[in-house]
Each structure stands twice: as structure tokens, then as C-alpha cells.
Amino acid sequence: MEELTGTVLAGESFRPVRGRVVVEDGRIEAVEETDTESTDIVLPAFVNAHTHLGDSVAKEAAVGLTLEEAVAPPESLKHRRLAAADRADLVSAMRRTLRFMHRTGTVSCLDFRENGVAGARALREAAAPVDVDPFIFGSDDPEVLDVADGYGASGANDDEFADERAACEDRGVPFAIHAGEPDATDIHPALDLGPDLLVHMVHAGREHLERVADESVPVAVCPRANEVLGVGTPPVRELLDHATVALGTDNVMLNPPSMFREMAYTAKRFDVTASEVLRMATAAGAEVAGLDCGVVEPGRRAALLVLDGDSDNLAGSEDPVRAVVRRATALDVERVVV
Known part of the structure; x- marks a missing residue:
């Protein structure tokens, strides 16, 4: 089992959730709100x-x-x-x-x-x-x-x-x-x-x-x-x-x-x-x-992208979805989880 923590862009609406994504055997087991100090942004790949x-x-x-x-x-x-x-x-x-x-x-x-x-x-x-x-x-x-x-x-x-x-x-x-x-x-x-x-x-x-x-x-x-x-x-x-x-x-x-x-x-x-x-x-x-990815929700394949929300480029962004779409670059990528 693996946990990815930070601001999770969850579901079809990409609702920002401060918490974690639990991954087991290549699938998303849970998306949970929880206290975290992580500045990462977790989104669908x-x-x-x-x-x-x-x-x-x-x-x-x-x-x-x-x-x-x-x-x-x-x-x-x-x-x-x-x-x-x-x-x-x-x-x-x-x-x-x-x-x-x-x-x-x-x-x-x-x-x-x-x-x-x-x-x-x-x-x-x-x-x-x-x-x-x-x-x-x-x-x-x-x-x-x-x-x-x-x-x-x-x-x-x-x-x-x-x-x-x-x-x-x-x-x-x-x-x-x-x-x-x-x-x-x-x-x-x-x-x-x-x-x-x-x-x-x-x-x-x-x-x-x-x-x-x-x-x-x-x-x-x-x-x-x-x-x-x-x-x-x-x-x-x-x-x-x-x-x-x-x-x-x-x-x-x-x-x-x-x-x-x-x-x-x-x-x-x-x-x-x-x-x-x-x-x-x-x-x-x-x-x-017909691919089983593209959304961060339980039951989906764990195909995820983790960005450094505290990078020099993204730090201080007020809206994580806008930051990902309008500002993020390859330099902000921490991990691609497949």
C-alpha cells in the first residue's frame, strides 16, 4: 500500500481535497481528507x-x-x-x-x-x-x-x-x-x-x-x-x-x-x-x-501525477486547478505514478 499526500484534485470536478490518496495493487483504494503538511498536488495523469x-x-x-x-x-x-x-x-x-x-x-x-x-x-x-x-x-x-x-x-x-x-x-x-x-x-x-x-x-x-x-x-x-x-x-x-x-x-x-x-x-x-x-x-x-484512468476516485486505476506545489513556479498559487492548467511545467513534476 502507498499513500500520496497533499492537495488532491478529486473526482470529475477536480475538487481540491487536503488529504491523501491510498493506492494498493495499482488501484485507488481511497481518497480521504486528513491533516497533512505536504505541499504536493496530486491529480490524474x-x-x-x-x-x-x-x-x-x-x-x-x-x-x-x-x-x-x-x-x-x-x-x-x-x-x-x-x-x-x-x-x-x-x-x-x-x-x-x-x-x-x-x-x-x-x-x-x-x-x-x-x-x-x-x-x-x-x-x-x-x-x-x-x-x-x-x-x-x-x-x-x-x-x-x-x-x-x-x-x-x-x-x-x-x-x-x-x-x-x-x-x-x-x-x-x-x-x-x-x-x-x-x-x-x-x-x-x-x-x-x-x-x-x-x-x-x-x-x-x-x-x-x-x-x-x-x-x-x-x-x-x-x-x-x-x-x-x-x-x-x-x-x-x-x-x-x-x-x-x-x-x-x-x-x-x-x-x-x-x-x-x-x-x-x-x-x-x-x-x-x-x-x-x-x-x-x-x-x-x-x-x-475506454481507459480506466483520468479521474482520482476509489476503484480507478492509479495513473496519477504528483506536482511540487512548493516549487519556485507554483508556490503561492491561490487556485490549484488554475495553477496546474495555466502555470505548471515539466519542471514541477515530482512523480508519475502508474
Whole structure:
């Protein structure tokens, strides 16, 4: 049995509780109010709701390029670099990114892995020695579902994807698809596929928002990547009013997969509360992938992040949730408990 003490951000609301979290056999046994001198902040570890870890072989290579030049299949810089990458170098690069993610508080990510079965297997190998468990959305062929956890489609304007959607339905695994990133033309076609997750939705209008709400489709947003690629700004407030919204960092080639940076940007750029942003970075992504984490409450898997609330950066913060979302950095991390 292990006890983590300090200010615990407990439950779905992240209510600050001065006390302790009791962990036994990898699960949270209790969250209790008690006297403590600890200045630590205990919160759920992050779930990054959208990554492209293969991009680790081309960090910063696409800066200044358009969306089509940088990442559009099949001839973009990204896909050329992936095709040319040595497998051992690819596995090593993804593993280093996963180690960075762990050190910055992330325990899982929803990764769109290119290159079919071989790509999914490479990511499994990369993750094997690291305490980050990627939820792999595979690509190219329905047979990738023998290795991956679901299927990740590039966009409804790129291909039909009906066979891939049907394969996911048969196996009871999620189907995710990019939508509304360059423009709105692929949003309704994406929704026609009955997805379990939409990614980006930068150009979502009222008719799309209403349909997302009616069909209860969750959305992953990646505001920093949208900014770098110049595609626009996702309507985060409106999306939150209509759907479950999770937060992702998108292409490793464009931005480091730091949920601290993504949360701070989102909190300061959009009309959202700190609690909403923290939920986007934890419970929402876990919910999308069916992961048993993202909330500090009894019975949950103990996937926890411990910050030094008395660090030079966080000391004196009046609101621990705001401090975590708007101010905290990797330097404030004391432990990641998995």
C-alpha cells in the first residue's frame, strides 16, 4: 500500500481535497481528507487525445509549410520522411518521444499510426519499455486491427473508409477520423461513417455542432497544431457546449507532445474554465478510448501525477486547478505514478 499526500484534485470536478490518496495493487483504494503538511498536488495523469508519434523522425522539418505540404497523404514531407525512415531509427525516435511524454505526466495517448500493420507493430515495440501505453489507431488496411486498438482515418475526402468502419464495427473497436481541419467539406461525410471520435473540427459550423450533439460523437482538438499550420481556430467553447471534448498535441514534427503547453495555450486562448481544460487533458481522452484512468476516485486505476506545489513556479498559487492548467511545467513534476 502507498499513500500520496497533499492537495488532491478529486473526482470529475477536480475538487481540491487536503488529504491523501491510498493506492494498493495499482488501484485507488481511497481518497480521504486528513491533516497533512505536504505541499504536493496530486491529480490524474494526462491522456493525450491525438498524436502522430511517427513524426518523431522529422521534428521541426515541417515548420513554415502548409497543411498539404506538411502532412497530407500521400506525398507530403511527413509521408516522404516516414517512407524513408529506417525501422530501427523510427522505433528509437518514437520511444524517446514516449519517454518525454512520461516525464511530462502523460500515461496514454491516442495515436494515429501510419504505415499499416508494420507501423502499429513498430509503435508497440517502441512503447514496450516505457510507462506510456499508446492506444493505437491503425491505418491503411482493416487487417491492421489484428495489431492496433482501432482504426484512424485521414479524412473523408481522402477515401471511402466504409470497409474500415465495418471492420471496426465487427470487432467492437473504435473508428476515428480527421474532420474539418482544412475546411468543412469533409465533416458531414465523416459523420456519415458513424465515427467514435472526430479529430480537429476547426471549421465546424452550427449544423455540424448540432449533429455532433445529436449523435453523441466526441471530439479531439489540437489548437497549437492548428495555429502552426495556419488552418484556423477550433470553436472550443461551442464544441464543449455540444460534445465531449478531449485535448491532443497532434504532430510531433510541429510541437512537443507536452500537455502542460497544450493546456496553458487552450486556457488562455479560449473561453473555457481551468476545470474544463483539465478534464479535456485527462478524463475526456480516457473516456474516448475506454481507459480506466483520468479521474482520482476509489476503484480507478492509479495513473496519477504528483506536482511540487512548493516549487519556485507554483508556490503561492491561490487556485490549484488554475495553477496546474495555466502555470505548471515539466519542471514541477515530482512523480508519475502508474
